[in-house]
Each structure stands twice: as structure tokens, then as C-alpha cells.
Amino acid sequence: MSVEIKLFDKRDGFYHLIGSPLALASEPYSKKAWMKFDCIPALQFPNQKYVQGTVSNVDCYSKVATIRSVSGDIEGSYDYLIVSSGLRRYLSEAGEQIESIRRSTEAIVVIGGGTVGIEMASELKGIHPTKTLKLIQSRDKLLSSEPLPDDFKDQTLSLLEEAGVEVTRNNRVTDVTAVKYAEGSSVYKVTLSDGIQSMASHVIWAISKSIPRADYLRVAALNNEGLPRLIRDVANPKHHFAAGDIVAWSGIKRCGAAMAMGHNAAFNIHQQMLESQFGHTPGFMEFPEVPPMISLVVGKKAILYSPSEGTQSGAEVMKNFFGDDLGLKSMNSSLRISTGC
Numbered sequence: 051m052s053v054e055i056k057l058f059d060k061r062d063g064f065y066h067l068i069g070s071p072l073a074l075a076s077e078p079y080s081k082k083a084w085m086k087f088d089c090i091p092a093l094q095f096p097n098q099k100y101v102q103g104t105v106s107n108v109d110c111y112s113k114v115a116t117i118r119s120v121s122g123d124i125e126g127s128y129d130y131l132i133v134s135s136g137l138r139r140y141l142s143e144a145g146e147q148i149e150s151i152r153r154s155t156e157a158i159v160v161i162g163g164g165t166v167g168i169e170m171a172s173e174l175k176g177i178h179p180t181k182t183l184k185l186i187q188s189r190d191k192l193l194s195s196e197p198l199p200d201d202f203k204d205q206t207l208s209l210l211e212e213a214g215v216e217v218t219r220n221n222r223v224t225d226v227t228a229v230k231y232a233e234g235s236s237v238y239k240v241t242l243s244d245g246i247q248s249m250a251s252h253v254i255w256a257i258s259k260s261i262p263r264a265d266y267l268r269v270a271a272l273n274n275e276g277l278p279r280l281i282r283d284v285a286n287p288k289h290h291f292a293a294g295d296i297v298a299w300s301g302i303k304r305c306g307a308a309m310a311m312g313h314n315a316a317f318n319i320h321q322q323m324l325e326s327q328f329g330h331t332p333g334f335m336e337f338p339e340v341p342p343m344i345s346l347v348v349g350k351k352a353i354l355y356s357p358s359e360g361t362q363s364g365a366e367v368m369k370n371f372f373g374d375d376l377g378l379k380s381m382n383s384s385l386r387i388s389t390g391c
């Protein structure tokens with residue numbers, strides 16, 4: 051069977067998103083966390099083409115996508131489409147943050163005790179052990195919006211404090227004002243809801259809600275949170291698939307589920323191609339409900355939760371799930387990315 055596969059991405063490479071807390075703290079790591087698509091052997095087949103561009107419109111009725119590229123708009127028809135454009139998260143630019151933190155003389159304040167805030171604060175403390183790291187959380191528990199048991203949230207707090215991060219809970223940041231600008235540096239006055247004020251050299255907001263990146267799909271194909279509806283609700287449903295964070299699905303958004311969805315989508319498309327070309331009776335894979343599961347890196351330890359295993363944490367959990375580099379080597383090895391590429 052001859053198949054032509056096109057990958058469109060506005061970036062020119064794959065970014066190891068899980069490594070963001072360390073990439074935003076360490077320049078050498080931030081360089082390694084970025085891999086050009088040209089370096090990924092699985093994408094180097096003659097029937098595969100990567101095009102750098104932003105998908106700006108998809109017409110599910112006529113099966114035509116519009117892509118904004120540096121050489122202008124391209125229109126392309128397709129037989130099957132998989133959308134996997136993830137969530138838009140507001141993470142700072144690595145170079146600026148690393149430099150600002152390196153120069154800091156006052157505390158570094160992370161606002162928000164969700165997954166991103168926790169990992170960011172603990173990685174920064176690991177890279178800069180002599181700097182004061184503060185995390186401000188508005189609720190009593192960390193991870194307050196996650197459907198996770200209290201013992202997981204309590205153990206995460208203990209690990210974060212053990213890693214040297216000063217955690218303030220039940221207090222929200224009401225104001226951040228730049229009070230002094232010396233050449234090349236800035237200082238902020240951070241005010242909390244109980245009136246206490248403190249100075250910070252760098253403030254990281256880790257509270258923004260992630261927004262689905264699906265504005266190229268017609269409104270009829272999206273639910274009221276902007277995520278793709280189940281495929282039966284769109285035109286030509288057998289030709290349209292969604293995978294990864296962009297999908298409205300159960301469970302906490304995680305890369306394992308994202309990759310498994312991508313695999314299922316590819317398998318189901320292949321089944322349909324076999325059916326149309328050879329009359330094969332298709333057997334489709336269904337994606338299961340996903341219970342809340344999570345794994346987090348906090349300092350030199352990791353903590354994870356699954357309904358079957360409960361909460362586990364420690365250095366051994368870290369080694370088994372993340373290695374010593376937030377899973378970068380293991381991701382490179384599964385993508386067969388050679389060193390030096």
C-alpha cells in the first residue's frame with residue numbers, strides 16, 4: 051500500500067515538554083530538550099514529509115486544510131486527518147528566565163501550587179541551591195484542582211519543603227509591583243492577601259489555565275471548552291481523528307495517554323485503508339476511560355499516584371520513571387535520536 055504522510059507543525063522540531071521545569075532553569079538542558087524533526091529517524095522515510103507551518107483552517111466537509119507557512123498559504127486535501135495540536139500554555143522564554151534568575155539577589159517567587167509551579171520551584175532550587183525559592187498557593191492543599199487523594203497532595207508538600215522551597219498556603223498574591231530598576235535588573239514587591247509584603251527578583255506565574263490549540267477547526271467540531279468533540283459529531287467522522295492533550299477525555303493530561311491515542315488513531319486509519327483496498331474486515335481499537343494518574347518530580351525525588359498502586363514516592367521512583375534528566379534520555383532512546391544530531 052502506498053501511503054503519503056505529511057506532518058505539519060509550526061515548530062521545526064520536537065520539544066520535550068515534560069522537561070520544561072528544568073529547561074527553564076538550565077541553559078545546557080534547554081538546548082538538549084529541543085530536537086529538530088530532521089534528527090528523528092522515524093520521520094526520515096521517502097513517503098513522509100515535514101512542513102513547517104501553522105494550520106489555520108480545516109474544512110472537514112471537503113477535507114481540505116490550509117497551512118500558513120513562510121512561503122505563503124498552502125491548501126492541501128487529505129484522506130485522513132489527525133489533529134494533535136495540544137494545549138497553549140504560557141511558559142516563559144527559557145533564555146530570559148535563566149538570565150534573570152542567575153542575576154537575582156532577592157527571592158524567586160513562584161505563584162501557583164499546581165503541577166507546573168511545583169516542578170518549576172523544585173527544579174530552580176536544585177539548580178540554584180543558595181537562592182531563596184518561595185511558592186505561593188491560594189488554597190490549603192497543593193494541586194487543589196487535581197482529582198487526586200489528599201495523601202498524595204500532603205506528601206508532595208513534604209517533598210517540596212524537603213527540597214528547600216518555602217511554601218505559603220491559604221494566601222493569594224494580590225499585587226506585584228516593580229519597585230526598583232537597576233541597570234539590567236528589576237525588583238518586585240509582592241503583596242499577599244493577608245497584607246504581608248516581600249521582595250522578589252523574579253516572579254513566575256504558574257496559574258494560567260491551558261487553552262486548547264484548536265482554533266483552526268470550525269466551531270461545530272468543538273465542545274464548549276474548545277476541545278474537539280467525539281469524532282462522530284464532525285463531518286466525515288471516519289476521516290477525522292484527534293489525539294493527545296487536545297482531546298476532551300477523562301484523566302489528567304499526560305504524555306503516555308497522548309502517545310497511546312496517537313497509536314490508536316494510526317491503527318484505526320490503517321484498518322480503514324485495508325478495508326477500502328482489500329475488503330479486510332476492520333477491527334478498531336477503542337481508547338479506554340483513563341482514571342486520574344500522575345507522576346511528578348520534586349527535587350531529587352519523584353512522587354506518583356495511580357488507583358491500583360496508590361501513592362509512592364522516593365529516589366527510586368525518580369530513577370525508574372524520570373532517570374536523572376526528566377525523562378530526556380528515555381524519550382531520545384524511544385525516538386531513536388542519536389547524540390550529536
Ligand SMILES: Cc1cc2nc3c(=O)[nH]c(=O)nc-3n(C[C@H](O)[C@H](O)[C@H](O)COP(=O)(O)OP(=O)(O)OC[C@H]3O[C@@H](n4cnc5c(N)ncnc54)[C@H](O)[C@@H]3O)c2cc1C
Binds near residue numbers: 060067135136263
Ligand atoms: C511543565 C509540564 C510538565 C509535564 N510533565 C509531565 C510528566 O511528568 N508526565 C506526563 O505524562 N506528562 C507531563 N506533561 C504533559 C505532557 O507534556 C503532555 O500531555 C504532552 O506533551 C501532550 O502531547 P501532545 O502531542 O498532545 O501536545 P504537545 O506536546 O503540546 O504538542 C503539540 C504540537 O502541536 C503544534 N501545534 C499547535 N498548534 C498548531 C497549529 N495550528 N499548526 C501546526 N502545529 C501546531 C505545536 O507546535 C506542538 O509541537 C507535562 C506538561 C507540562 C507543560
